[in-house]
Amino acid sequence: xxxxxxxxxxxxxxxxxxxxxxxxxxxxxxxxxxxxxxxxxxxxxxxxxxxxxxxxxxxxxxxxxxxxxxxxxxxxxxxxxxxxxxxxxxxxxxxxxxxxxxxxxxxxxxxxxxxxxxxxxxxxxxxxxxxxxxxxxxxxxxxxxxxxxxxxxxxxxxxxxxxxxxxxxxxxxxxxxxxxxxxxxxxxxxxxxxxxxxxxxxxxxxxxxxxxxxxxxxxxxxxxxxxxxxxxxxxxxxxxxxxxxxxxxxxxxxxxxxxxxxxxxxxxxxxxxxxxxxxxxxxxxxxxxxxxxxxxxxxxxxxxxxxxxxxxxxxxxxxxxxxxxxxxxxxx
Numbered sequence: 001x002x003x004x005x006x007x008x009x010x011x012x013x014x015x016x017x018x019x020x021x022x023x024x025x026x027x028x029x030x031x032x033x034x035x036x037x038x039x040x041x042x043x044x045x046x047x048x049x050x051x052x053x054x055x056x057x058x059x060x061x062x063x064x065x066x067x068x069x070x071x072x073x074x075x076x077x078x079x080x081x082x083x084x085x086x087x088x089x090x091x092x093x094x095x096x097x098x099x100x101x102x103x104x105x106x107x108x109x110x111x112x113x114x115x116x117x118x119x120x121x122x123x124x125x126x127x128x129x130x131x132x133x134x135x136x137x138x139x140x141x142x143x144x145x146x147x148x149x150x151x152x153x154x155x156x157x158x159x160x161x162x163x164x165x166x167x168x169x170x171x172x173x174x175x176x177x178x179x180x181x182x183x184x185x186x187x188x189x190x191x192x193x194x195x196x197x198x199x200x201x202x203x204x205x206x207x208x209x210x211x212x213x214x215x216x217x218x219x220x221x222x223x224x225x226x227x228x229x230x231x232x233x234x235x236x237x238x239x240x241x242x243x244x245x246x247x248x249x250x251x252x253x254x255x256x257x258x259x260x261x262x263x264x265x266x267x268x269x270x271x272x273x274x275x276x277x278x279x280x281x282x283x284x285x286x287x288x289x290x291x292x293x294x295x296x297x298x299x300x301x302x303x304x305x306x307x308x309x310x311x312x313x314x315x316x317x318x319x320x321x322x323x324x325x326x327x328x329x330x331x332x
Contacts, residue, residue, distance in 0.1 A: 004127040005180040006330050008066060008173040011296040012058035013166075013286060014043045014148075022152070023163040034263035035161075035223050042166030042287030044148030051081045052094045054169040055141040059099060063139070066173055076107040076129055076138035076174075080118035080291045082146045084110075087207075095141060107135060115319030116258035118142050118291035119170065120326035123315070124185040126174045138174040142291040155213035164261065166287030170295025183329040186241045193229070196222060196321035222321065229322035230264050235271040237327040238316045245329055247312070249273055254307050254332075258317035259283045259293040268316075280306055293317070307332050 020038045045054060066072060079092045090110025107129060114121035119142050126138035147165040156162050174182075200217035204210045234257060235249075242249050249272040257268055259282055269279035280301040282293070289296055294315050301307050309332060316327035 001131045002133060002176050003178040003181050004130045004174055005177050006123065006172055006182055007175055007180050008062050009295050009299045009302065010058055010062040010171050011292070011299040012054055012169045013296070014045045014049060014054070014168070016044045016046060016148075017041050018044050018148075018152075020163050023157045025158075035227055035261060036164055037262055038163035039166070039287040040284040042147060042163070043168060044152060045145050045167040047148070049145075050085050051083070051091045051143045051145050052085065052098055054143050054145060054167075055079065055091065055095045055171070056098045058169040058171045059095070059139060059141060062171055062173055063099065066137075071137060071173075071175055073103055074101055074105050074137050074139055075135035076126055077101070077105045077109070077141070078107075078122040078126055078138060079110045079141045079143070080112070080114065080122060081110070081143045082115075082290050083149055084112075091141075091143070107138075113319075114291070114324045114326070116260065116288075116290050116293060117317035117319045117324055117326045119172065119294040120185065120315050120317060120328045121187060121324070123172070123174065123182060123328050124187055124326070127182050127185065130174060130176050136176045140172040140174070140295070141169065142171070142295055143169045144290040144292040146290070147287065150214065153213045156215045159215065161216065161218055164288050166289055168286055168289045168292045168296050170289070170292040170299060172295050181331050183331055184241060184244050185326065185328040186237050186244065187326040188233070188237060188324070190229075190233075190323045190325070193320070193322040196225065196323070226321050227263075230260065230318055231267050231271075233318040233322055233325040234264070234268050234316050234327075237318075237325045238272055238314060241314065241316075241327040241329055251312060252314045253278065253311035254301060254313045255279045256294055256298045256301065256313065256315050258288075258290070259286070259297060260288050277306075
């Protein structure tokens with residue numbers, strides 16, 4: 001099998017930083033329940049800023065670096081967008097056009113499942129295409145754009161979960177070769193939980209007119225289930241990955257996970273026997289970035305000198321109410 005490497009990452013965070021008082025009206029935030037403890041800050045995409053705008057902003061510098069190193073053309077473009085700009089078409093074709101990709105990638109794939117673990121999911125897809133010889137390069141784009149568009153709505157922003165998400169985009173570049181090889185990827189689909197992340201749009205379909213804002217339908221029982229599954233799933237897929245590699249989890253040099261809340265982040269590295277400094281945390285800077293959380297956090301870890309050549313880097317996360325979980329290992 002042709003070796004495949006994750007050779008570069010980058011990110012984009014919108015300019016507008018929003019404090020918690022935007023949601024609470026200046027009163028102290030409700031700290032009851034670790035699931036929805038708000039971050040110190042988060043970013044909101046501008047009202048006119050599209051998912052394509054965010055992906056292009058994140059990817060342009062990365063692609064310029066890769067071209068300067070002789071990489072290209074781009075064969076595969078993989079996207080995951082939390083809230084698609086258009087009802088019927090994905091963002092991939094628009095992103096390719098805006099980036100001026102010439103020739104146009106043979107593979108443009110918009111993936112709408114896998115949520116907060118989308119980056120790892122897309123790594124697996126890109127790796128499979130490159131390892132099979134059908135491509136040489138792939139760009140992954142993960143956009144989280146719901147914070148400013150959904151959770152900031154007047155009828156939603158006063159709810160306890162609204163301050164948790166932030167907007168941003170993370171991108172990654174895969175290529176054939178062993179420069180920074182992907183050692184393995186583990187994925188699990190919890191199909192029995194597929195309907196547990198629902199919308200609170202009374203009895204109507206989400207696109208039908210009606211009273212009230214569209215929002216995520218959290219209930220106390222659902223929150224308890226998500227907490228239990230989340231605490232289990234990330235350590236589970238990470239352990240399975242390490243077992244396949246023949247190494248203990250304590251040998252992980254850098255664990256990069258999705259960034260849902262402080263509780264999960266603390267529980268995960270404790271469960272895996274890792275010190276906090278080996279598990280980078282961007283939650284208080286940017287909130288829960290959903291699918292963008294892993295690549296954005298990895299970008300910051302790299303830029304801050306937290307990852308070195310030869311390190312065992314593990315990317316791990318779970319999605320929605322537990323319908324997907326994944327972990328990937330990279331020898332940096």
